[in-house]
Each structure stands twice: as C-alpha cells, then as structure tokens.
Amino acid sequence: MESICDHCETVLFWWCKLMSYETLQRLITVLIPALGCFFAARGIIHYFQLESYQFPGYYHTLNRNPAHSYLPGACVAIVSALLILLLPDAAKLQSNSAPVYYWVLALSCAVLAALLGMLIGKLLTVKKAKKPFVFTGRIKRLYAVYALVLLAIAALVCASPRWKLLSMLWPVLLPAVVALAGLLAWPIEKLISEMYFRDARRKLLSNPSLIRIGLTGSYGKTSVKHILGTILSEKYPTLITPASFNTPMGVTRAIREKLTPTYQIFVGEMGARHVGDIKEMCRLVHPTIGIITSVGPQHLETFKTIERVAKTKYELIDALPEKDSRSYFYNDGSYCLEMYQKTTKTKTLCGRDPETCDVWCDGVTVSPEGTKFVLHIKGKGEIECQTRLLGDHSVQNILLAAAVASDLRLTLKQIAHGIEKLQPVKNRLELMQNPGGFTIINDAFNSNPVGAKAALEVLRQFPGRRIIITPGMVELGEKEAEYNRIFGTQMIGCADIAIVIGKNRATPILDGLKESGFEPANIYRVDSLDDSTRLLHTIVRPGDTVLYENDLPDHYQEA
Numbered sequence: 001m002e003s004i005c006d007h008c009e010t011v012l013f014w015w016c017k018l019m020s021y022e023t024l025q026r027l028i029t030v031l032i033p034a035l036g037c038f039f040a041a042r043g044i045i046h047y048f049q050l051e052s053y054q055f056p057g058y059y060h061t062l063n064r065n066p067a068h069s070y071l072p073g074a075c076v077a078i079v080s081a082l083l084i085l086l087l088p089d090a091a092k093l094q095s096n097s098a099p100v101y102y103w104v105l106a107l108s109c110a111v112l113a114a115l116l117g118m119l120i121g122k123l124l125t126v127k128k129a130k131k132p133f134v135f136t137g138r139i140k141r142l143y144a145v146y147a148l149v150l151l152a153i154a155a156l157v158c159a160s161p162r163w164k165l166l167s168m169l170w171p172v173l174l175p176a177v178v179a180l181a182g183l184l185a186w187p188i189e190k191l192i193s194e195m196y197f198r199d200a201r202r203k204l205l206s207n208p209s210l211i212r213i214g215l216t217g218s219y220g221k222t223s224v225k226h227i228l229g230t231i232l233s234e235k236y237p238t239l240i241t242p243a244s245f246n247t248p249m250g251v252t253r254a255i256r257e258k259l260t261p262t263y264q265i266f267v268g269e270m271g272a273r274h275v276g277d278i279k280e281m282c283r284l285v286h287p288t289i290g291i292i293t294s295v296g297p298q299h300l301e302t303f304k305t306i307e308r309v310a311k312t313k314y315e316l317i318d319a320l321p322e323k324d325s326r327s328y329f330y331n332d333g334s335y336c337l338e339m340y341q342k343t344t345k346t347k348t349l350c351g352r353d354p355e356t357c358d359v360w361c362d363g364v365t366v367s368p369e370g371t372k373f374v375l376h377i378k379g380k381g382e383i384e385c386q387t388r389l390l391g392d393h394s395v396q397n398i399l400l401a402a403a404v405a406s407d408l409r410l411t412l413k414q415i416a417h418g419i420e421k422l423q424p425v426k427n428r429l430e431l432m433q434n435p436g437g438f439t440i441i442n443d444a445f446n447s448n449p450v451g452a453k454a455a456l457e458v459l460r461q462f463p464g465r466r467i468i469i470t471p472g473m474v475e476l477g478e479k480e481a482e483y484n485r486i487f488g489t490q491m492i493g494c495a496d497i498a499i500v501i502g503k504n505r506a507t508p509i510l511d512g513l514k515e516s517g518f519e520p521a522n523i524y525r526v527d528s529l530d531d532s533t534r535l536l537h538t539i540v541r542p543g544d545t546v547l548y549e550n551d552l553p554d555h556y557q558e559a
Contacts, residue, residue, distance in 0.1 A: 029084050030154040032113040033171045036076040039117030043068050043125035044178050046133040073174030075120045081168040083109045146181035200255040214285050216270040216316050217293025219448045220397050224293050225269045226425050228401040231418030235410050238265040246271030272312045273302045282319030290316045291328045295335035298448050300477030310335045317343050350399040359403040368462050383412040385419045390429045393454040437542030447473045447550035449483050456494040462545040469532050470549040471501040472509050481508040488512020497522045499532050
C-alpha cells in the first residue's frame, strides 16, 4: 500500500512539473462543475425520456416542474463556487517546494463535486416515479454525448480569461445543456431508428398475405385494439401491438420481436402528438384497413387545435391504397362523420342510427355487471351480445371492432362469442373489489373530456355512496382549465363525494363543483395521491364505490 502511495505521489509530482501550476488549476477548476453537472442531471434527463425525447414537451415539462428542473443546476453552481473558492491561488505556490499535496486537495475537490452532484441528482429527482428512469441503449448514448458536451464546455471555459467566474455560473444552464446533448445525439438516434424501422417494415411486408390494420384516435384506440384482437382471434391468429406501444419505435419493436409467419393479422395502434406522426407510422405499417376511433380535445398542448388533430388522424385514411382497402368510422356527428363523408375509399360507418349506419346497436343496458345490447350488421343480421366491459361508450368501441370482424368473414356467432370473452384493459374502467368491502373502478390510465364524462356515467350506475378521486385532465392546451371546470360540474348526480388532487389544476374542478351546487361538505382537496388514499380510508364504508379517474404521469405532478 505504501509503495502505491509513493507511486501516485511521483506521478502527481511529474505532472505538476510538466504543466504550469496555473494551467493545472484551470483544469481542475473547470472540471469541478462539469463533474457535478454530469451526475446532477439524472432527473432532468428522466424528464427528457418521459417526453419521448421531444423538445417541445421537454420544454413544457421543465416549466411545469421548476424545482426539479432548475434547482439541480443552481445547486451545482453553488457547490462549484464554494469548492473553487476553497482552492488556494496556484500563482502563490510557484515557490512551494511540495505542491503535490495542493493537487491532492484539488483532485479531492473534483471527486467531492462528483459525489455532491450524485446527491443533488438523487434529492431533486421525482420520488416514487410511476414510470422509473430506465437506462436504455438510447439513454446510454445520450449520456455519452452529454459527457462530450460537458468536456467541450469545460475546454471553452478553460480558454477564457474569466475561466474562474464562468466555472461558477454556467451550471445554471443545465437544462439547456441536456437539450443540446439531445440535439447532437438526434442524428445518431435517427440513423439507428431508421435501421430498425426498415428491418421491421421488411419483416412486415415479407408476408404478402398478412392483413395489416392501422387504428388511431384521440381516445379509445387502445381499447378498440384489444377488443379487435380478442374478436379476430376467434378465427385468425392475430398480433396486436402490446400495452400502449403506439409510437414508431414502439410498433417497430413489437414487429421485430413478436411478429412470426404464423400470424395472419397485424393490428398496429398509432398515437400522435404532432402533425405528420400518423403518416410516419403508415410508412412503417402500410395498412390496408384503417380505423378512426374518435377525434377530440387530446394533446392540444402540442396540436393547439382540434382541426389539427383531425388532420393528423386523417393521415391514416390518406395512406390506405385506393383499391382493396377499407376504412371505418364512428358516427360522432362531427369530425369522424366529416372524415367518412370526405373519403372516396371503401368505407363503413358505425353508430346508433340504423338509417345512416352500416353497423349499429340498440337495446343497450348498462349495469355494474357489464353491458348488454343487440348488434346489427347491414346485410348480415342481428345478434344479442353481452360483455363485462362497463359503460355505454364501450359499445362504441365494440361496434368498430365488430364491423371490421364482419368484413373479415367472421360470423355473427363468432363476433358475439368474442365480445363475451372481452376483459377490461388494465386501468381502463377496471372493476376491482377491495378487502374493505367497497368497489373500486380503476380508470387511472388516462383521461379526456369524453372519457371522463363516460366514467362518471358508469359510476352513476352503482348503488351506495359514490366517491370520485381525480387530479383532473392534462394536455388540453389553453382550454385545460375550462375542460376541468366542466368536468367538475358533471360530477353532481354521479358522485356523492369528490376528492380532488393537486394545487393549481384542482382550482377549476373545485370551481365547477361549487357552480353545480355540489354539497360543500363532501368536497375535499389534497396535495397528492398518497394523501387521497389516507383520506379515503377515513371516510369510505362497505358498499361504497370509488372511481379513480386519471393518474397523472410523473412529469405532470405539481411540485
């Protein structure tokens, strides 16, 4: 051990001899903030990952979470300033006969900066993240580029005459530095994703008999996907994209990992946050069947207007071949109906009106046990159906799936049997029994104005006291407050007790509750989901029904 220490001291001594003291001091000084920033950025990079590496979403997330976004850089700046000021001036050590111990101190400060950066990163990262930080291949590449960016900044600062001051200040720009690293890494990621993209497309198109179905919509697309997969599986081996895999890379991964020659049908869910997203997905899937589930106020934070949402959804219909293709729409009396009327390709309209629709239903009865209705398909007949799925809006999703199944030559009995086998999608109006004797309706996956209203209608069907727990809705752009206020007004008559989670976002919901005449004594506001759980346990009774409407992602939690 003693010989190792002697060797290290010798190396440091000759290093000091080869370089001037001032140059060495500059190097250590500029490395201190770089090391701190490297480790402190974990939470900020997590936000970038949660936003699918999209810069507009990343920017909005930073502004929604200022404490977790801007404090890490500020803390690194303060720590760096303290450590740099602690170091003696190298110019005063020119005559020092034993400078090695000074450099041991300097290097110790650099190590301390790294350790403190880790601590800052840990303390200022979202606790109990619902979607934890995952070190994927992309994140590892981002970190490599990020490290190079930090070294480049350190080199530029080192060359500046104000190197000491700049070393203390530049860490406050940490979120921008992460964005710069993401921008520089983008061409690499584009190249890699295009390689995987082409491989998946080749695999998909290598089977010419494979039926390729694309579906999109503001809401309902994941439910329709699962319903369609279950019904079609009555006759055909069917592959649907898993969970909420609805991005180009998510669908690419599903194809590369799961598609085999045994499948006869592929169903790809297509999500979108920007104009052109669906067009890109169609470049991968090349669908011959297209389904539009709905168009509504979803992702308005990026789309800005519902018209732009509709334009993006219609990209799926535009991508269908002129011949040997078919499109399916639900008659919403609005955007979907306009799309149906616009296209000249073979098309099917689903809804409640037998005069205008090709596939419709009547005799709908909804209860806590499920839903019953009579399915009608023009030219094929009718059949009674029942499902465990809750809510009148579930019938809308089933009609679209039944229409596709009928055109793919499934009989009415096969369709009805598939409908009977349907299971609720996890966290989407999922019925659960609590050991405490009360019922939970878990609709926590996502929320939108139409879905939230439908969930309230489901809650209204249940006996006993009805309790709603919600943080409200997000990604509704400038109209977010208005939609949440309306949501609050809709609760009366459907819920007896309202527990609203959050601070700023809770205000319009509370305003809506008061406006509708909801009993003030039965309105509660809490800061977090954990607080709502603690409150619930003090007021819930056997026989009650509790609706969890939405559970905000980590980057939407109010600090």
